[in-house]
Amino acid sequence: MPKIVVVMIALALVSFPAVTAMAKEDRETIVRNDRERVLAAGYWIYNDLDAAVQQARQTGRPILVVLRCLPCEECVKLDDDLVESDPEIKALLDQFVRVRIVGTNGLDLNVFQYDTDQSFAVFMINADKTVYGRFGTRSHRTEWLGDVSLEGMAAALREGLKLHDAYPANRDALAGKSGQPLEFESPEKYPTLRKHPDRLDYEGEVAKSCIHCHQIGEARREYYWQNDRPIPEELLHPFPHPKSIGLILDPRYPARIKQVVDESAAQSVGFQVGDDVTAMNGQPIVSMADVQWALNQVPGDGGSIDFQVRRDDRDIELSLALPKGWRRWDDPAWRVSSWMMRRIAGGGMRLIPNDDAAVTDDAMPMAFRVANAGKHGAHGAAHRAGVKVGDILIEYDGRNDFRREADIFNHVNDNHRPGDRVSLKLLRNGRTITTEIPIQK
Numbered sequence: 001m002p003k004i005v006v007v008m009i010a011l012a013l014v015s016f017p018a019v020t021a022m023a024k025e026d027r028e029t030i031v032r033n034d035r036e037r038v039l040a041a042g043y044w045i046y047n048d049l050d051a052a053v054q055q056a057r058q059t060g061r062p063i064l065v066v067l068r069c070l071p072c073e074e075c076v077k078l079d080d081d082l083v084e085s086d087p088e089i090k091a092l093l094d095q096f097v098r099v100r101i102v103g104t105n106g107l108d109l110n111v112f113q114y115d116t117d118q119s120f121a122v123f124m125i126n127a128d129k130t131v132y133g134r135f136g137t138r139s140h141r142t143e144w145l146g147d148v149s150l151e152g153m154a155a156a157l158r159e160g161l162k163l164h165d166a167y168p169a170n171r172d173a174l175a176g177k178s179g180q181p182l183e184f185e186s187p188e189k190y191p192t193l194r195k196h197p198d199r200l201d202y203e204g205e206v207a208k209s210c211i212h213c214h215q216i217g218e219a220r221r222e223y224y225w226q227n228d229r230p231i232p233e234e235l236l237h238p239f240p241h242p243k244s245i246g247l248i249l250d251p252r253y254p255a256r257i258k259q260v261v262d263e264s265a266a267q268s269v270g271f272q273v274g275d276d277v278t279a280m281n282g283q284p285i286v287s288m289a290d291v292q293w294a295l296n297q298v299p300g301d302g303g304s305i306d307f308q309v310r311r312d313d314r315d316i317e318l319s320l321a322l323p324k325g326w327r328r329w330d331d332p333a334w335r336v337s338s339w340m341m342r343r344i345a346g347g348g349m350r351l352i353p354n355d356d357a358a359v360t361d362d363a364m365p366m367a368f369r370v371a372n373a374g375k376h377g378a379h380g381a382a383h384r385a386g387v388k389v390g391d392i393l394i395e396y397d398g399r400n401d402f403r404r405e406a407d408i409f410n411h412v413n414d415n416h417r418p419g420d421r422v423s424l425k426l427l428r429n430g431r432t433i434t435t436e437i438p439i440q441k
Contacts, residue, residue, distance in 0.1 A: 027207040031070050031102065035202075038100060045099040047200065049108075052099035056127035062164040063127065064096035064157075067104065067112065068120040069212045086150050092157040096124070103210040104187050106198040113179040115239035115292065116217035117335040122153075124160035124286070131177040132163040133286035134293055137251075139241045141334045147288060151252035159254055159286035176283045177293065183223055187211045190219035191226070214336040221340060226441065228417050233300025236341075236413060237327035237406075239292045244330035245320065247271060247291075254278075255285045269320050272311065279308035300327045332406055342405075345412035347381030347437040348374030351405040354392055366400040368393040370426075378440040385435045387426065394432075395425035412439060 038046045045052045049065065056063045101107070111129045114121040115138070122135040135156040137147040163170060188196045193211055201209035217238065221231045242249050246264020250256045255277035260267045277285050280294035298305060302325075307318045332338055342350055351368035370391045373383045394400060397415075402408050416422065418441040426433045 027070070028205065031200075031207050031210070032202075034070055034102065043098065045097070047099075047101055047103065049099055049101065052097050053127050053129075056097045059097065061095060061097050062132065062160060063123075063125050064093065064098050064160075065101060065112070065123040065125060066099070066120065067101045067107075067114070067123070067213065069214075070102050070210075086154075088154050089150060089157070092154060092161070095161055096157075103200045104213060104216060105196055105200055105209070105211050106186055106188065107216075109182045109185055109187065109216070111178065113182070114213075114289070116213045116215075117238070117337055118213060121213070121289070122156075124157070124164075126164065126167060129178075130167070130171065130174055132160045132167075132174065133177070133284075134289040135287045137241070137288040137292060139243070139334065145251070147251055149251040152254070152287065155252070155254050156287040159284070163284060163286070170284070173279075173282055173284060176281060176297070177290075179297075183220060187216050187219065190216075190223055192219045192222045217337050218340055221337065225344065225418070230413050233327055234296070236409065237300065237330055237332060238296060238337075240295045240327055240330040242288060242291050242295070245295070245322070245326075249288050249291070251288065254287055255291050265320060265322065265326075269318050271307075271309070271318065274311070276310040277307055278310050278315070281306055298322055298326070300325065302326065328406070328410060331404055332409075333404070338405070338409070341409040341412075343374075343378050344418075344440045345409050345416075346405075347383075347385065347387070347440065348372075348379030349382045349387060349393075351393060351408070353404075366394055366396075366402055367427075368402075368405065381437050381440060382424075385424070385437045386433065387424065387435065387437075388428065390428070391433070392427040393424060394427055395423070397422040 035046060038044050044066075045055070052063050052065070055061075108129075111125070111131070112123060114123075114134060114136075118136055118138045120136055124132040124135075126132065133156060135148075135153055138144065139147055163174065167174075184190050186198065187193050188198050188211060193215060196211050197209055200206050217235070221235050224231050224235070243261070246261035246266035247257055248259035248261065250258040253276065257271055257273055257275045257277070260271050260273060277291060279285055280291065281297070283290070283294055285291060285294070294305060302321070302323050304319055304321045307320065309316050309318055342348060349370050350372040352371045354367035354369045370382075370387060370389050370393060373387050373389055374380050375383050396402060396408055397411065399411070402411070412422070416439045418439055420439040421436050422439065423434065423436045426435070
C-alpha cells in the first residue's frame with residue numbers, strides 16, 4: 001500500500017475502527033456513533049481540551065489536538081483503502097496527550113488559527129497553549145496526495161516532540177506561531193453564528209448544533225461584507241500554498257523542496273531542489289502547514305520573509321520580498337469559501353475556464369463557462385437574470401481581461417458593495433446575450 005495517503009487515515013485507525021459505513025449514515029448518526037467509538041476505545045480525549053490541558057500539566061507531555069469536521073466524505077473515501085495502521089505514527093502519538101475536536105463551538109480562536117477551508121487540522125501545543133506546530137494542508141477539494149502523507153505526519157510529530165523537549169528555552173522562537181487576536185474570541189460570537197451554542201448539543205440535534213471549520217472563515221468574511229466593508233485580503237486569500245511563490249514541497253518531509261517553479265519568486269532568490277526549510281522569520285518549521293502559517297503572516301500589501309535553509313549539511317539564509325497583491329497568486333477556486341464570493345459577485349454562478357479555444361481570440365480574450373447556476377435566494381440571482389448553465393461569460397462589468405474566477409472576486413471586493421449592479425455579456429449558441437445582476441449582500 002502506498003505510504004502517501006491522507007493523514008486522517010492514520011488518525012482514524014488509531015482512534016476507532018474502520019468507518020466505511022459512514023457515507024451510508026445521516027449526519028446525526030455519524031456524529032453520535034463517532035463519539036461512542038472514540039470514547040469506547042479510550043485512546044483519545046473527546047471534545048474536551050480542558051481535560052487534555054490538565055492531563056498535560058500532570059504528565060509533562062505535549063498536547064496533540066486534531067480538529068476534524070464530521071462527516072468528512074473525502075477522508076472517508078480514502079479510509080476504505082486502508083488495511084492496517086502505521087506503527088510509527090502510533091508510537092509517536094503515544095507520546096502526546098491526544099484530544100479530538102469534532103466541532104469548533106467554543107474553540108479558542110486566539111490559540112487555534114488555521115486554514116478553515118480544511119476538514120481537519122492538527123496542532124501540537126504545550127499545556128500553556130504555546131503552539132509548537134501545525135499539520136494538515138489542502139490545495140484541492142478532493143485530492144490530498146501532494147499535500148500530506150504518513151511520513152510527513154511522522155516527521156512533524158517528531159519535530160514537535162523535539163520542540164517540546166527544548167521548551168521553554170525556545171519560547172521566543174515559538175512566539176510567532178501564535179497569531180494576533182481575531183475579531184471575536186470564539187466562533188459562536190460572530191454575528192452569523194450566534195444561533196449556535198458554545199458546545200455541541202448532544203441532548204438535542206447535535207449535528208445541527210455543530211459549527212464546522214469552513215463556517216468560521218465564512219463568518220469572518222461576512223463580518224466585514226455585511227457591514228459594507230471590503231473583505232481583508234488576508235481573508236479573501238488565506239493561507240497561501242507554498243506553490244503560489246514557486247515552491248513545490250515533498251509531503252514526506254517537514255519542508256523539503258521537491259521543485260522550484262521556473263520564473264517564480266522562489267527561484268529569483270536562489271531556492272534549490274533538495275533544500276530543507278528549517279525556519280521562517282525565526283519560527284521553526286515542522287510541516288507544510290507551518291510554511292503556510294508563516295506565509296499567512298505577510299500582509300496582502302507586501303512584506304518579506306527570512307528563510308533559514310539546510311543545504312548540503314550547511315545552513316544558509318535567503319530573504320524573499322513579496323509585492324503588493326502577492327496573495328492573489330494563489331487560486332482559491334477549490335475552497336469552500338469561494339461559494340460565498342460566487343453568491344456575492346456571481347449571483348450563484350460557478351465559472352470555469354472555457355475549454356473551447358475557438359470561442360476566444362485577440363478581440364475576445366476572456367471566456368468562462370457557467371458550470372453551475374443556483375436557483376434559490378441570493379445564489380439564484382444570475383439564474384433569475386437569464387443566465388444558463390453552459391453559457392460562456394465573455395465580459396463582466398465592462399471588462400474582458402479576467403483570467404480566473406478569483407479575478408472577478410477581487411474586482412468586486414475592490415470596487416463594489418452590496419446593491420451595486422454589474423453587466424454580463426454571454427455567448428449562447430452563437431448569440432450574444434447581455435444582462436445584469438446585483439452584487440449580493
